[in-house]
Amino acid sequence: MKLPMRFRIIHLVSQRDNISDREVMEALQDEYGDEGQYKMSIIETHLMSLRAVGIIENTGVSLDENDNLVQQFSITDYGRDLLDKYLPSQWK
């Protein structure tokens, strides 16, 4: 079974040293692309909340050629602990 999207975002961030908000969006397309919740605004809100509660952290920020903010994220120790505890075994 698919993971809930927010859970999958945490999992995705944990698999890379660094991942940008756009790369998260692209990586989720195959699994969630046909669902109404697959929107940049919803994914951004998940990333912001996950950062605010300390599961992921901001590792870099820049502006792209159109002056849009691009954020880089990586998993924190707390986030990794949560994944160790709660990630369903078939995803490990």
Place this chain on the structure above:
Amino acid sequence: MAVNNGVRAKQMLEARELSHAKRGIGWGLLSGATWGLDGVILGIGTAMAPFTGGASIYAAPLAGACLHDGFAGLWLFFYNLFTGKWREYIRTLATKPGLIVCLAALFGGPIGMAGYVLGINMAGASYALPITAMYPAIGAIMAVFILKERISWRTWLGIVLCITGAIIVGYAPPEGSSPYFHLGIGLSLLACLGWGMEGVLSTYGMDMVDPDIAIGIREAASFVVYFVAILPLAAGLPIFFAAFGTKSLWIVALAGFFGGLSYLAWYRALNMTGVGRAMTFNISYALWGVFWAWLITKTPVTPALLGGALLIFCGTVLATTNPRELLNLRKR
């Protein structure tokens, strides 16, 4: 140029994070306003037939609470259907954090809400309401130990002022003693513990779960436990079924709509601003309840109500004076 871009990007990021935390405060306030409205509307609905009868003093309030949570769950499901998140229900229930949300539902629904309505019934609203309004303090204290949440002295002072205000708003001398008075006080305390624990557990589970789905599951789980376990025990099922086809059902459905909205706002606020702060805004319901009751049922506003309301207002302002602190909720 690159350096300037870096500085500007950081400023834009800070502004975005601050606005995220501020939106969390907005959701917290909305949760209080709609909970107050929910209480007044639910009060009107459950003062009508068939909620005026029942085999025991527990039956009618519990049947009303069950219908309320059932409708709230239904409206939230429609909302999640609309936003394209409905598939997340099953996916979330298949994970442990999803089950923690169900456990939180058990604390908040059948323990918190049932304690609340029964407490009001047995001890009178003037005693039950101030006691249940103390739940943020319990939630915040539990959050410090369980979630290692950072709470400044200013937020603490805000919480204390809000609770003091809520006590003044709800306090009135007792009118004779009911034989169930002490049981009612005990049930109100139980509600307080239930709601405090709900906040902590749902934040813990919801760090990983979408709050919109968490609240949908919470209301549905609460309804199921009421319907399967609580109502049969309290002889509430006849009242539950008798409500269908009456006008009161639609009023309870409207209360359920505001209840669902309130909980949606509360769960979002919990996730965006932290347990202690979100709960402080949520108990502004004591103040909102006075306002809505004045507007809808023409309940008079007394000096004690105004004084208490002012304290709650000050407490809420105090808890929000330094939004920069909202950027990092947890100790690292």
